[in-house]
Amino acid sequence: MLRWDRTAPLLSAALAVALAVLPVRATDDETTRALSALKSVTKEGKGNEDAGPAWKTLVSKGGAALMPALEAFDDTNPTATNWLRAAVDAIAEKETTAGHKLPVEKLEAFAKDTKHAPSARRVAYELLVSQDATAKDRLLPGFLNDKSADLRRDAVARELGAIEKAARPSLRADLEKLFAYARDKDQVDLIAKKIGETGGAASVSEHFGFVTHAAVVGPFDSTGGKGFATAYPPEAARDASGTFKGKGGAEVKWVTADTTDKYGKFDLNRIVPKGAAQDRYTDAVAYALAVVVAEAETPCEIRVASATAVQIFLNGKKLFEREEYHHGDALDANIGRGVLKKGENVIVLKVCQNSQDQEWARVWSFQMRVCDETGGPLPLKQKITADNKDKIVPLGYIPDAPATKEEKK
Amino acid sequence: MTRFILTVTLALTLALGLRAADWAQFKGPNASGVSPEKDLPVEWSKDKGHKWKSPLPARGVSSPVVYGDRVYVTCSSGVRDDRLHVVCFDANTGKQLWHRQLQATGGTAAHPKSCMAAPTPVADDSGVYALFATGDLAAFDADGTLRWYRSLVGDYPTVTNQVGMASSPVLVKDRLIVPMDNAGESFIAAVDTKYGKNVWKAERPREINWVTPLVRTVGTATEVLFDGPSGLTAYDAGSGEQRWVSKLTKGSIPTGVLDGDTLYVPTAGVTAFKLGAKGPEGAPVMKADKLQTGMPSPLVYLGKVYSTNGRGLVSCAEVKTGKLLYKEGLKGAFSASPVAGDGKVYLLNETGTCTVIDGKADTFEILASNDLGGETLGTPAIANGRIYIRTDKALYAIGK
Numbered sequence: 001m002l003r004w005d006r007t008a009p010l011l012s013a014a015l016a017v018a019l020a021v022l023p024v025r026a027t028d029d030e031t032t033r034a035l036s037a038l039k040s041v042t043k044e045g046k047g048n049e050d051a052g053p054a055w056k057t058l059v060s061k062g063g064a065a066l067m068p069a070l071e072a073f074d075d076t077n078p079t080a081t082n083w084l085r086a087a088v089d090a091i092a093e094k095e096t097t098a099g100h101k102l103p104v105e106k107l108e109a110f111a112k113d114t115k116h117a118p119s120a121r122r123v124a125y126e127l128l129v130s131q132d133a134t135a136k137d138r139l140l141p142g143f144l145n146d147k148s149a150d151l152r153r154d155a156v157a158r159e160l161g162a163i164e165k166a167a168r169p170s171l172r173a174d175l176e177k178l179f180a181y182a183r184d185k186d187q188v189d190l191i192a193k194k195i196g197e198t199g200g201a202a203s204v205s206e207h208f209g210f211v212t213h214a215a216v217v218g219p220f221d222s223t224g225g226k227g228f229a230t231a232y233p234p235e236a237a238r239d240a241s242g243t244f245k246g247k248g249g250a251e252v253k254w255v256t257a258d259t260t261d262k263y264g265k266f267d268l269n270r271i272v273p274k275g276a277a278q279d280r281y282t283d284a285v286a287y288a289l290a291v292v293v294a295e296a297e298t299p300c301e302i303r304v305a306s307a308t309a310v311q312i313f314l315n316g317k318k319l320f321e322r323e324e325y326h327h328g329d330a331l332d333a334n335i336g337r338g339v340l341k342k343g344e345n346v347i348v349l350k351v352c353q354n355s356q357d358q359e360w361a362r363v364w365s366f367q368m369r370v371c372d373e374t375g376g377p378l379p380l381k382q383k384i385t386a387d388n389k390d391k392i393v394p395l396g397y398i399p400d401a402p403a404t405k406e407e408k409k
Numbered sequence: 410m411t412r413f414i415l416t417v418t419l420a421l422t423l424a425l426g427l428r429a430a431d432w433a434q435f436k437g438p439n440a441s442g443v444s445p446e447k448d449l450p451v452e453w454s455k456d457k458g459h460k461w462k463s464p465l466p467a468r469g470v471s472s473p474v475v476y477g478d479r480v481y482v483t484c485s486s487g488v489r490d491d492r493l494h495v496v497c498f499d500a501n502t503g504k505q506l507w508h509r510q511l512q513a514t515g516g517t518a519a520h521p522k523s524c525m526a527a528p529t530p531v532a533d534d535s536g537v538y539a540l541f542a543t544g545d546l547a548a549f550d551a552d553g554t555l556r557w558y559r560s561l562v563g564d565y566p567t568v569t570n571q572v573g574m575a576s577s578p579v580l581v582k583d584r585l586i587v588p589m590d591n592a593g594e595s596f597i598a599a600v601d602t603k604y605g606k607n608v609w610k611a612e613r614p615r616e617i618n619w620v621t622p623l624v625r626t627v628g629t630a631t632e633v634l635f636d637g638p639s640g641l642t643a644y645d646a647g648s649g650e651q652r653w654v655s656k657l658t659k660g661s662i663p664t665g666v667l668d669g670d671t672l673y674v675p676t677a678g679v680t681a682f683k684l685g686a687k688g689p690e691g692a693p694v695m696k697a698d699k700l701q702t703g704m705p706s707p708l709v710y711l712g713k714v715y716s717t718n719g720r721g722l723v724s725c726a727e728v729k730t731g732k733l734l735y736k737e738g739l740k741g742a743f744s745a746s747p748v749a750g751d752g753k754v755y756l757l758n759e760t761g762t763c764t765v766i767d768g769k770a771d772t773f774e775i776l777a778s779n780d781l782g783g784e785t786l787g788t789p790a791i792a793n794g795r796i797y798i799r800t801d802k803a804l805y806a807i808g809k
Contacts, residue, residue, distance in 0.1 A: 043564045045606040048557040052604070055555050078514045079560045082545065086509045086555040093507060093553075119512055153488060184488055324592040327571035327617065330518040 031065050034058040038083040039076040051083055059090045062098075066091050067106050073120035081119065092127055104131050111139060111151075118148035125151060144181045147374055156182050160191065172198040179207065183375045185331055203262075206396030209369045209377050210264025211290040211347070213384035213397075215240030215254040218272045218286030221247040227285035228309050228323050228352050234287035236316055238346050247284060254289070256385055260398050263331070268351060268364040280362045281353050288349045291383035292370055293392060294340040298378055302347060304334040305367040311350040312336035325354045326361045332375065340370075344383065370395060432475045432790040432797075435529035435577035435621045436746055440664050442708045444750035444791035450808040451753065451765050452777040460795060460806040461503030466494050468784070468801040469526030470575070470744070475500055475792035476532035479551055482804055483539050485525035490517045493525060495539045495549060500793055503806060507553030515543035515562030519573025522744070522786065527575035529621075529787070531585070535602070538585050542574040546587065548605060557605035567593030575619040579633075581646040584608055586633050590618035597622065597635055599649060609649025614639045619704075621664045623672075627686055634667070636660035636674065643688060653688040663706040663746070666714075675702040679714050679726070697726035699733040703743065705788075710749040711768050717743035717756055723766075723773070735773045739764055744786040748796075761785045761800060781805060 037054035041047035058065050069088050073081055095102060107128040111121045128135045136158070143155035156178060163174045172195060179191045179202050192202040205212060217240075220232045233244050246252035257271045266288065269280045302312050302319060307329040311321040319336030353364040372378050381392045436442040453459055467486030474481050478501060484494040491513035497506045517525055519542060530539040536550040544561035562568045569592050576588035584599040595613035600606060616638045623634040624646065631646035638661045643652040658665070658674040665674040671694065673681045678698040682689035695714075700707070703718030709728060716724045719742040725734045741758035748755050753776065754768040761781040767774035783800030790797040795808035 045557060045559055045600070045604055048604040048606065052556050059554070078512070079558065079563050082511045082514070082547070082558050082560070083555065085512055086547070086558070089509045090507070090553060090555075149489070150487065186488070322569060323567070324569050324571060327592065328518050328520070330571065333516065333518050333571060
């Protein structure tokens, strides 16, 4: 038989534990519900009525909600991610203003865990560094091959500094290794230049995976901009064969073109055959066809730069389109996401030109590359035709380049 | 004339629910560029003459906006320019009160001079509404609470302008007017300020356009006037219904000025029309065809109309006649629009030099030339007896 005087303290302690636990449990539920509401927002503000109060609830939880909010980035849409992004800012701001230390161990573990969303890991890393500046040197070496473009960029920048400072005999090899990790054009160019200064050579074109050989056909009519929405036969082409009725009823056929530009630029005003009196095209459509060879089924991004409207097709399926003219031709501005099948894949790029007559609107060109989701090289080849013979070479292959991966092998 | 302009400005600000001293949107009260503030500063430098200076997290070409004791600024950063910042400062001390970041969900390509923080935010009693060139749109309460967020490119995926968008949102009572002219799905929309949902959305031509809408009251209706390459369109602020279209003006970069029932537009220099219920009535009432406009919007102040441009030219003409009073060259290009108050006109060039001229004089009278250094592309704000200027690195509150 239990004695009350001995049982009471035990019951009191149990009750105290229960009371202490219950609010925590309630908080967890509230946090879960808040995160769920934030992750439920969709288009045109749908879900905003619930998301606003949920955001407040989440932020009111303070530091306890920081890691759950970061984790919630993993499986949500870009709209919801921004609700979470702002909540993380508010929580961290509130905690630091209150003099509380952020959970540096958890943030570090989170930043290093590549299962989490790259954008969330970047946020965690920055919060960590705000609390512990030494974390940069500790973590960045591990981010050289990261899916987060920003973490990778910082890692490459730090490593480049370290390599140059060390000035080891292995400088060229170290730079070549680092070159493979670089993704941003400025860093790629800089490291390639430094490799050149050591007597080596790095192929920027191969690194980016530019298509350097294509079959081109055109012009087709795009008077009044109609060509963008008109599916001319080459759109479904599976090879560079056949002739077509082009602009003005003229017969047009495929011509092959190569570029030696290290950024893979093709000038359609030069490539597309035209009359002697004509030095440029207006109101026209051209198609460029490239054959890319994959050793296995490979998810890829087909990234295109062009000052004019484009559509990207992979094996007959449209992946992307943008109808915009002469507003710039930033690298990678147009991205089609798809999956390459094993063997030969046909990529068709439709490039439209409009009727603008300004000098700067004469540009009718494109760059196209095939890469992974980080913008990095994939083990792909391209089929080129030279001297009436088909040849398989790496993407980015430029015949007269000083040293290509092919040659290094 | 001064009294008339001040009266109109006051009436307009009251109509829009703003307090006289606030500079709540692009170019202040209804984009006039004119403040009723007094005792505004004349001289300053990077080391003196300012109440405070606070660092900014990143670059931006939007203007600071001031509402009560809050100053709001937007910035964008990152090698891809895909980090979007909204920062709130105490207007009197410069203390940073909060800083929120968003991840760009739209394209970030732009002319190198611009960036994703190009549209100017708009503020009211409740907080601030920040639109970015990426189509990301957010409403924050004054304490930094995120009230709502929209990804306009997520909603309308063809939205694109690789030169960079810069039209600024404006407020009409409880509706946020969002201009989104671009090379893809173009529209102007009113979203409710509480939840950010569309109240109405009007289709627009697929043309890029950097003009900011103006607001006017006609009888019992409130009109949103939106100029663009295809003409000037008036929308009913309540329903979004198109009330009239005029082809007399075709703007694309600078924003016009509405002064009472006269609309000054940067067409053929600066041209003024009387607006009736159905738009411009008759021939222009003023043509200042010798004014040379560029990216900056014109300014109408104390009976004169001013324009600045990318070659450092300052032009001034009489409002009554359009007669050119002077055209002077200053060092440096202008991107920021001229603003005025307290009888002074402030001309901020792109490299931090603000030339203050006498707005009462019919001749070009320089009162001071003040150098802050740094890049200054955003139009200054005038409030609390101060000029708020953002450089690429800092926000200055100039004055006492």
